[in-house]
Amino acid sequence: MSHADGGRADELPPPLRAALGASSLPWRYELTSTALRAYARAAGYADLVYYHLDTARAAGFRDLPAPPGFLGVAVYVPGLSDEVFSEPSFGQPDVPHGLPRVLDLGTDTEHLAQLHAGDVLLATTTVVDIRPNGDGLLVVRELVFCDEPSGAVVARQRRSTLYLQALS
């Protein structure tokens, strides 16, 4: 799957080609009830099932259900997390593009199970595509989210990011 048309991966310089297929260390993502409510609030949900535990249980959920696209929040650790995006910076595959600006081109989330408040996930990131795109570089990363206690894969998310010299 590709989110944008672009050049070919075999046109890349060796350091970038070497990043293809590289994977991260696993990182913990927590679905706290507070974070889940904040996400539902930001998206404008009015259904109390996302906010009120008794309502969620009455609807058949074991806890507050995660809205589609919400996969928890990466645990923040000073020095190991990115200060802008709050995602892990430690243990991530290096894509040495040298381009300072970022544009989000696409998100593809696949839910394999209903997630709930209280769930803890471990995510591993793999660089699945790198290709020239206009004046920039398109990088596609796939995050695989596993339920921490069981190890079962519960979600996948592909993120397509365009790196650029300038946004204008």
Next chain:
Amino acid sequence: MTMAWDSLHERQALPARVHACSRLDITKYAAASGDFYPPHLDPDAPETRELGRLIVPGRFKHACLGRLVAEWAGRHGFVRRLLCRYGEADTVGRPLTCAGEVRRLVVDGEQRLVYLKIWVANAEGRITTLGTATVVWTGP
């Protein structure tokens, strides 16, 4: 929502949702997601000056389209897949409309699947984000 599988049909429209996309809305999303990229929040940041405007985070639109689908399906469906392509950056402070329609209904063994086309249109009516969603139908 009291839909049943038999009442669904191709080209059926989902009720549209309008998001003001105010700076407060984007701030709430930043707090929820941890995305503090300056072009979404800080008018004085160098990146924002390059653009000349604050832009709406792509994944905020992903979240809003997720809401569109989840509220349409109600208790009758599980949103299995949500795909968005952000074709154009939207401006903070300009309202966006999330909309969609049923594209295909598929019975695969015991599973009933609804394939949706979803999109975000700006105040001029131009589609700036296009996507698809798959709902596993669990209701009657």
